[in-house]
Amino acid sequence: MYTEKEIKSLFELSKSLLSRQILKDDLDVLIKVLHFHEWSYSIQNNPLISDFEYDSLYKALEKLEYDQPSIIRADSPTQRVSSDLKNDFPTVQHIIPMLSLDNSYNAEDLNDFDRQIRKLCNIEEAETIEYSVEPKFDGGSIALIYENDLLVRAATRGNGNEGEEMTANAKSMKSLPLRAEFSKLQIQKAELRGESLIRKDIFNEVNAKREEEGLPLFANPRNAATGGLRMKDANQTGERGIETFVFQFGYAVDANGKDIIPELGTHMKSLDILTQLGFKIPQQERKLCAGIDEAIAFCAEWQEKRDTYAYEIDGMVVKVNSFELQEKCGFTQHHPRWAIAYKFKAKQATSKLEKVEYQVGKIGAVTPVAKITPVQLAGVTVSSISLHNEDFIKSKDIRIGDSVLVERAGDVIPYIVKSFPELRDGTEQIIEYPKHCPVCEQVLTRIENEAVWRCTNFLCEAQVIQRMVHHISKDAMNIDGFGKSYIERFHELGWLKDISDIYNLDYDAISQLEGFGQKSADNLKSAIDIAKSNPIHRLLNSLAIHHLGKKASKVIAEKIEHVLELKTWKIEDFTNIKDIGPVVADNVSAYFRNEANIKLLERMESYGVNLHQLEVDKPKQIKDDAPLKDKTILFTGTLYQMNRKEAQLMAEEAGAKNISAVSSNLDILVVGEKAGSKLKKAEEIGTVQILTEQEFLNIING
Numbered sequence: 001m002y003t004e005k006e007i008k009s010l011f012e013l014s015k016s017l018l019s020r021q022i023l024k025d026d027l028d029v030l031i032k033v034l035h036f037h038e039w040s041y042s043i044q045n046n047p048l049i050s051d052f053e054y055d056s057l058y059k060a061l062e063k064l065e066y067d068q069p070s071i072i073r074a075d076s077p078t079q080r081v082s083s084d085l086k087n088d089f090p091t092v093q094h095i096i097p098m099l100s101l102d103n104s105y106n107a108e109d110l111n112d113f114d115r116q117i118r119k120l121c122n123i124e125e126a127e128t129i130e131y132s133v134e135p136k137f138d139g140g141s142i143a144l145i146y147e148n149d150l151l152v153r154a155a156t157r158g159n160g161n162e163g164e165e166m167t168a169n170a171k172s173m174k175s176l177p178l179r180a181e182f183s184k185l186q187i188q189k190a191e192l193r194g195e196s197l198i199r200k201d202i203f204n205e206v207n208a209k210r211e212e213e214g215l216p217l218f219a220n221p222r223n224a225a226t227g228g229l230r231m232k233d234a235n236q237t238g239e240r241g242i243e244t245f246v247f248q249f250g251y252a253v254d255a256n257g258k259d260i261i262p263e264l265g266t267h268m269k270s271l272d273i274l275t276q277l278g279f280k281i282p283q284q285e286r287k288l289c290a291g292i293d294e295a296i297a298f299c300a301e302w303q304e305k306r307d308t309y310a311y312e313i314d315g316m317v318v319k320v321n322s323f324e325l326q327e328k329c330g331f332t333q334h335h336p337r338w339a340i341a342y343k344f345k346a347k348q349a350t351s352k353l354e355k356v357e358y359q360v361g362k363i364g365a366v367t368p369v370a371k372i373t374p375v376q377l378a379g380v381t382v383s384s385i386s387l388h389n390e391d392f393i394k395s396k397d398i399r400i401g402d403s404v405l406v407e408r409a410g411d412v413i414p415y416i417v418k419s420f421p422e423l424r425d426g427t428e429q430i431i432e433y434p435k436h437c438p439v440c441e442q443v444l445t446r447i448e449n450e451a452v453w454r455c456t457n458f459l460c461e462a463q464v465i466q467r468m469v470h471h472i473s474k475d476a477m478n479i480d481g482f483g484k485s486y487i488e489r490f491h492e493l494g495w496l497k498d499i500s501d502i503y504n505l506d507y508d509a510i511s512q513l514e515g516f517g518q519k520s521a522d523n524l525k526s527a528i529d530i531a532k533s534n535p536i537h538r539l540l541n542s543l544a545i546h547h548l549g550k551k552a553s554k555v556i557a558e559k560i561e562h563v564l565e566l567k568t569w570k571i572e573d574f575t576n577i578k579d580i581g582p583v584v585a586d587n588v589s590a591y592f593r594n595e596a597n598i599k600l601l602e603r604m605e606s607y608g609v610n611l612h613q614l615e616v617d618k619p620k621q622i623k624d625d626a627p628l629k630d631k632t633i634l635f636t637g638t639l640y641q642m643n644r645k646e647a648q649l650m651a652e653e654a655g656a657k658n659i660s661a662v663s664s665n666l667d668i669l670v671v672g673e674k675a676g677s678k679l680k681k682a683e684e685i686g687t688v689q690i691l692t693e694q695e696f697l698n699i700i701n702g
């Protein structure tokens with residue numbers, strides 16, 4: 001459809017339009033450029049500019065057309081709604097079209113929006129308009145139909161009029177009630193709008209697992225969610241951890257077909273009702289704002305908070321709260337006039353891959369790192385991005401000199417989404433994966449079924465340094481104020497050959513070093529002295545034994561009086577411990593069969609490092625007067641002051657045992673927000689003590 005030359009020139013044209021003010025004379029070029037990007041995004045599945053950049057061009061076109069409606073061309077991209085149809089699932093008609101949202105990027109845009117609402121509804125300056133503000137979730141949109149209280153259909157947005165039916169996939173999500181009592185509100189049939197998403201921490205876990213298994217990684221939580229939504233095996237949708245937030249009533253009628261939505265009064269109230277009905281609704285994340293200034297402030301607050309939020313959001317949505325006013329505002333072909341998205345700073349950008357460097361990890365994994373021309377992503381400058389492994393580079397066909405699309409989404413690690421082969425000029429170079437360790441020249445090996453190439457030279461300088469960096473890190477020996485730069489410097493001076501040398505440093509010599517002095521040498525000494533008395537679970541974790549992490553170190557530490565006892569342990573002694581698998585067992589056992597490692601630990605002990613089990617290493621004894629001693633407990637619904645895991649841990653520490661089902665064996669049910677069938681069942685049993693989150697906290701805190 002487009003030749004290589006046209007592609008390059010249209011790309012250059014887009015960049016030039018993006019870098020200057022767009023005027024009426026640009027109309028034809030602008031439409032041409034937008035058509036091209038629609039094609040590369042939707043047909044080629046290969047966007048050449050970021051969403052933000054596309055939005056800016058689209059908005060510029062909207063503005064030109066708004067100023068002078070006579071110029072609107074029939075083929076203008078504003079004259080249609082976009083589509084994500086791919087034909088794999090049956091197509092269904094939406095009851096009412098699923099429109100988009102208009103976008104805003106700053107306070108000025110939101111003030112314009114407020115003025116526009118006043119005009120449409122005839123509201124004076126002095127009168128305050130109430131806005132309901134909530135996150136703009138960045139996942140896949142979904143429309144849910146409930147009929148006679150049952151979930152009967154779920155569909156994606158598709159082209160806005162028709163979507164893909166995926167009822168089975170939706171039904172596998174525990175966050176969606178299969179039954180909700182709409183009949184209590186006289187609602188016989190309702191359509192709800194929502195967004196399917198994956199939590200950021202689950203997304204990172206899913207990708208880490210895929211990386212270990214050598215599977216292609218998801219670029220971002222949105223792709224993992226939309227991919228999960230379209231899974232052929234519906235069960236996998238739920239298993240992947242896809243959840244659905246509901247944020248809007250689309251349609252609701254009684255048995256006579258009468259519209260019930262106006263009777264619900266306001267958007268806020270409608271969300272409260274949906275909460276009562278058991279849906280996952282933004283709670284603390286939404287706010288009723290009196291006037292646009294409060295709405296602007298809430299958007300700014302969330303722009304700051306976005307990274308700490310558990311889900312990926314790309315902005316906030318400001319909605320006129322009153323349904324009566326919404327009705328007055330109405331819709332354009334493209335979006336409701338009563339709502340607007342406030343988009344956060346872009347987290348995608350294009351950059352150039354300048355070179356690839358290779359880092360050697362503490363267990364010898366050689367990881368390629370892309371050095372890119374620095375770009376701003378969601379307010380942070382990014383210049384280094386992991387390329388993970390050889391397969392990743394090959395599957396994405398990334399070359400040195402390529403233009404690349406990079407993304408950094410909150411606490412999600414920066415990622416190269418793709419390269420742009422169509423923009424190559426022939427000077428790009430294929431990345432040759434090294435055959436030898438970049439530091440010690442050892443020939444690299446790749447174990448079957450593993451994605452990484454490893455340097456197997458235990459004495460490789462890079463590994464020695466990385467092991468030391470790991471040894472002093474927070475989760476290991478946690479030596480305050482001792483950073484990587486000190487390790488590199490002391491290693492270069494020949495003072496640190498292995499981790500034992502950390503405990504035998506010459507502080508007089510350190511105090512003489514440039515940039516040091518008596519005070520910093522003393523501080524370092526006291527931090528290292530403190531670490532000498534660490535519990536042995538920290539020491540075990542600090543040894544950089546492959547796959548031996550924090551948790552496994554703790555359970556092993558519980559079983560030994562002295563670290564060197566592990567010399568005599570057989571594989572079964574390890575695997576007999578619950579939570580220790582054969583891989584960890586093999587690796588720990590091999591470590592303690594190696595004489596050099598034993599010598600190292602003995603040296604450390606002679607320098608004063610503790611190798612004995614301390615009280616904190618021992619399994620916790622539950623006291624007789626523990627507040628929940630011998631009780632069984634179960635948590636249900638959404639908790640706000642802690643997450644589920646933390647709650648369970650607190651309960652265990654207070655002597656309780658966590659169980660997973662409601663039965664007559666259950667003593668206590670702690671109910672969070674939106675508790676469903678478990679609460680009902682517990683009430684029916686009658687003997688279960690039902691506590692709120694706060695009551696639970698009061699009990700365990702005495």
Ligand code: IVH
Pocket residue numbers: 099100101134135136137138140141142157193194195247248317336339341
């Ligand atoms: S309201 C009729 N609220 O954004 C208005 N949309 O660009 C319907 N989205 O396809 C939209 N969070 O999937 C609304 N709190 C929220 C949202 C939200 C995410 C998505 C939605 C829609 C897209 C519009």
